Amino acid sequence: MPHLSSNSLTRLWGSYKRSVRRVVLPDSDVRSKTISYWRNEIFLNILVFISPLSIIALVPSVYMSFANNLLVVGIADLFVFALIIMIMFRRNMSLNLRKTIFIAIIFGLSVILLYYLPRPGPGLIFLLVITVFSAVIYSPKAAFYSACANTVVCCVFAGLLYLRLDIPITAEYTVGSWIAISSNLVFLSFVCAQCLNLLLRGLEFSLDDSRKLTSNLTSIINSTDSRIYSLDTNFRFITFNEPLKNALKLNWGVGVKPGDHAFSFLENVSTEEFNFWEGVYTEAMTGKTMRFERDFDFGTLHTTTDFSLCPIIDKGSIAGISCFASDITDLKRARLEVQELNEGLERKVAERTTELVFINRELMEVKEEIHSQNDILEQRIIQRTTQYAFMSQINQSIVHIKDEQSLLRNACLIAIKTGNFEMAWIGMFDADYKTLSLSAQQGMAPEQVDAFRDVISKINGPEANVLKSNSYFICNDIEKDFDLEIGKSFSIEHDIHSCMVLPIRKFTKIVGVFSFYARERHFFRPEEVALLAEVAGDISFALENFEKESRHKATEDLVIKNEKRFRSLVENGADAIFILSEDGRYNYVSPSVEQVLGYSEQQAMKSEMFALIHPEDLTKARKAWAQTLSAPAVAIRGLICRMQHQDNSWRWIECTFTNMLHDASLRGIVNNFRDVTERIKVKTQLSNTAVALAGALSDLQKIMDASLDIICSIDEAGKFVKVSKACESILGFKPEDMLGQKYIDLVVKDDIESTSKVAEQVMNGIPATSFENRCLHKNGSVVPILWSATWDANDRLMYCIAKDNTERKKDDAERLGLIEGLQAKNNDLQQFSYIVSHNLRAPIANILGLTSIIDKESTQNSFLLNKLTAETSKLDEVVKDINVVVSARKLEHDKFQNVRFESKLTSIVQVLDTEIIESGASITTDFRPAETIWTIKSYLYSILYNLVSNAIKYRRPDTQLRIEIATTKDDKVICLSVKDNGIGIDLAKNGTKLFGMYKRFHAGAIPGKGIGLNLVKTHVETLGGRMEVESEIDKGTTFRVFLPKNYETNNAA
């Protein structure tokens, strides 16, 4: 068919194939290509090809058979052909039935051919083909069945030949030749069956294996997280696993299927990225194995992927590349962390090492220190041993030596020899401690000894120190400490650096000093001191013993002496003695009675003692007498009575009675008496004085205690010696709590420095008057104190008066407040006069000017009169303003109450309605932070009104006016802010004048009298608040009003 193109032929062939397939294999599974799939495929192909091909065999064979009168063959051929067509196109027939019918048809055909056309024998070929077909389309077993069937057919025909029946085959073959030919067929059939059997089984196995392998591999690559894919040489996807598919879907938003171009996903990426991938893929295609990491940025997701590309080698040439990509973001992060950790560790180790080195160095130092300490200790031990030897030797001499001088001399000698001292001496004071004489010495140069004779005790010398402190004196570095000039030069000359002076006592009284001198600095340590003190104590003890012994001797002498002394005393003393009988008569009268009472011995003997006693004192005297009688041998003292002198005057006589009636030698009562008139007089005077003094003192005390101020005395150490009672009311401490306390402890920390400075001045003789500081009350509160203080050099005391300054401070504050008030008033007055002189005068001047013109120019009168009216109304306004300003200063008018910002603003908006509409202002508010305030309603109104109307007045003509009103608060203050975007104010230039009365900063066009802000300020200040302003030219202005939250309550308190 010439008009059909090859293309349409191909299409026709294709649709033919498809229609056959639809009938024969309607539900073949393409994916599982097992051996049975291929059997069916082969069967299908045989069917597809057999019908067109069989036409080639059919046409000549039908023609030949009809030409040769072989009708049966021709009909059979046609019949077979029809059957095959039926198999191909008949629906609803199972595949196996089709196969069976197909095999049966061919088998039948071959038998017919064998029967009718035994030579050249296409039947035999057909039989062989059946065997091959059965093996291919059925199973290997079927081939054997077919081979068996072939054998049977051959045998049947051999039987027919043997029977010599009249059939075509007998004309062609003998039994022998048939067997020879057919046996070949049988043989070939079996060989074919066997061989095909082996071939197909093997194929089945390997197909199975590869199928299993593929499915295993698929499940493996799909179960990994890594993305695995392979590309062919044209960079198209051959295969890929699920993770890749998901990743592409997720990150790139595309689906993928085999055959897609790998670069199609890179259309939207940067050229750089594209070039990179093109590069690596191309390079991998050259057979190179590649491994690299790549960072991706998918919006917020940052990932790092590890890629490895491998060429796929198929039959020695590169068939594509396999790619293995795994997400190593976490790994990388972990790697980084590990790296950081390592670095941190290394750093720490380095630090530790430095520390260790440092510690080691310190340890070395400590070690050296210990070594040197050890040396010192060793030296000390040696020294200690010497000291003990010294002490024991001294003790021995104390035991052995019985006189003072030799003991002292010996002690000095031992000190030099055993004690290793450079020099030692013992000096004795005289009774008044005026001089110190050298009693014993060792190691002193002769000229020194000479210089030492009866040295006058130095006020500041070590010996004087010993006397003063009643203890030993140590100087461990004479060059530095010793303030005795002579001692210093001497010690330097003799290389002496330490000295110690110990007191030597007799019955606790210091009588001398024992001095030791050593070359070594810091020789006298506590241990040495203790030992030496003991030595000095021992010597003192020895001296006391010597003294006791000598005293004992003296007593004996005294007894003898006393007898004599007594006599002379009795005979010539100031005291007179009566010895009286039990009834008061005189047994003996000492001659000295004449000196006392003027009577001679004889006169006295005649009188009676009680007769001489003043009647008023008689009772007292008799009482003493009775007491004497009742207590023998006890001296009854204390009777002072008046006795009559011979000149009749009364004398005060002190009597001491002793009942000696039991004493055989006396047998009487001894009255030892003396004239004490003078003494009594003095005593009376004294007691009067004492009473007066006591009175004065108690008066003083009363005055002190009555004083509202603290009157106190403070000693040199800054401790209270005496404090008046007022301290309790002022500082809360009782006077007794204060005594001994340091005044500086009372002073507030910040004032300590200034207080100490003043105290120092006072102690240098400059009295302090009205020094102010703050002290701490017992309850912790701070009290301002006003001090005046003087220093008394005699008493070495500072006398102070401390006044509670709280009231004065308060007064001062009040005064300041008054002054401020007055100043404010003054300012107001000044402003008032300013208004009068300028603003009030201006319209008046204008009115005057206008009236002066009126007469002259009658034609213009109405114009001038209008001006006149305007000026007059201005005048009126100024007068009103003054009224407003003056009344604004009176707080009493209004009451405090809770006022809502919102409600005030609403009423203002209503009043300013016209202006707001005219100006097109938009007002936004935020009163949420503080919605109400405790204040005076009209003031708040005035403040808000003026600020808002100012904002409207001073708007920028070219900009829509925005006013933002808001409140904020903290615990004390509520802040109201009014912010606009108006023309602003040059604060640098006008800041100070901003709130002044009648101050204006904008020329001409804007109406204003310059009173609003002044009024606002006055109101705010009246409410106890303050104002702040923030402004920038052509940007806008923000006024902030800070009002105290509860001004009234605070004020009331």
Place this chain on the structure above:
Amino acid sequence: MKQTTQLKNIVLIDDEDVTNLINTKIISLYYEANIVSYSSAQVALEHFKGTDPDSPTLPDYIFLDINMPVMDGWEFLSEFQKFPLHKIGSCKIYMLSSSIDRDDIEKTKTFPSTHGFISKPLTKEKLAILE
């Protein structure tokens, strides 16, 4: 009474136009003069300066108000004194204020360029200075 010879140049500086109007009228009643009034001291100053501050165009008389917004009379005087001396010499400045404040009168004397203090309103007697 009217001066017919050379016309004097008089400048009035007052922020209130009414005042300027009144003063112009009063002066015109008694004298024939070229009277120019400014409602802003700054504008007046700029006008005097012209293009060259070293050779300003100054009138024969200036009546200057004290209390004005933006630039008051004193500030004007401070600026005015920066003009060259020989130019200032021929220009007489009088403070013309409604103020009756002593301080203002005293302060006027501290400016060498001023010739006197006139309290508003202007009268025939006060204008004798123009003769």
